[in-house]
Amino acid sequence: MSRNYAGLSRERIIIEALHIIAGRGLGGLSMRRLGDALEVEAMAIYHHFPLGKEQLFNAIAAYVTSPGPGAGALDDPEARESEQAAEDGEPAGASEPGPWDARITAWAEAYRARLLEFSGALSLLAHRAPRTPHSLATRALVEGALGEAGLTGPDVERAADALYSYCLGAVVHQVRHQQEEDAPDAAEADARFRYGLRALLAGLV
Amino acid sequence: MSRNYAGLSRERIIIEALHIIAGRGLGGLSMRRLGDALEVEAMAIYHHFPLGKEQLFNAIAAYVTSPGPGAGALDDPEARESEQAAEDGEPAGASEPGPWDARITAWAEAYRARLLEFSGALSLLAHRAPRTPHSLATRALVEGALGEAGLTGPDVERAADALYSYCLGAVVHQVRHQQEEDAPDAAEADARFRYGLRALLAGLV
């Protein structure tokens, strides 16, 4: 009972942190509480995130925006070889076959669903945009689809930015209003997201 | 020197808090540091925000989204009579005369400018949507303009949500990427915002 080989890992820590965030909010996440949840002393976390809580926040942001166990490893300069692991467990997205607009819509719905799943960590994304292999690849797929739609030159980047802005903004908008008494239910929230997405896509191309 | 009539007020506290947030980030804002900046003991702040830091955060969120000195007073149940003060110092917005699309564009640019001005407090907005008289009136103006554009029924609310989502998302997107080496400069960021806004408006109506 003295020595504790808890089998701690960056991913276990991130997932447990997201549990705490989901249950008690971002402000409820402390290193000590995280240690308790992992059945480990708080200081053990520093062995996996030597730069402390800020580095953990970065890793959580990367995990939320980039599905797959390898995502959090980006912060670790000596773990680059596991980058291709970011392809694991990928939800349906822009990589599916089909016409360009269906691919963009599928990506947008998957991106939104993931942000909604970890909505407690949304405020971490306000000042963090971790560049993971997954995020770069996905962005390239979105821009490729926009190229197929006929966009050229700087319009491709501008349109992609507009789509990312809308998706992220729609989730933030939904979350920040969802405890109001006249807030839309889940079905109506979905409908509003699609309504705006269709309009934006129609205006973009 | 013993007694200290610092002339503390909710608005002074909010403005000083925003200075600290701008300089050291949201994590750098502590009640003790805020007290120092106001030349007052930290505990004096609790006289104006009896519910503590959470209430201060709410007031900051209201101040950022609703210009005017009266904005922060919404949290104070015994200060409702000052609500009409929220009209003070209003930036150009949807209330100007002109065609509906010019009014919406003016509102969107002003909304974005204000969010950008207080970008350090953006993450406070992820889980807070304070309903101020100003925010309700502005929303009504946006929906009115969309009605003039020909939208009817539930489309008005859905289109307004899409516009709010896009504006907020565009600012978050810009801020979270702005320390990357290949980030757009201010002029290009403005251009991208307008590009997406025009597209969304075109698709909406």
Place this chain on the structure above:
DNA sequence: ACCTGAACACCGTTCAAGT
């Protein structure tokens, strides 16, 4: 009404030490 000052529980992080 408005502010002070001591106190308490909690926090992030460092560091030396254990295995």
Place this chain on the structure above:
DNA sequence: ACCTGAACACCGTTCAAGT
């Protein structure tokens, strides 16, 4: 390599007290 435990500076908040 991986984790512990004590320590330090700092934090939010309560409470009794001052004017």
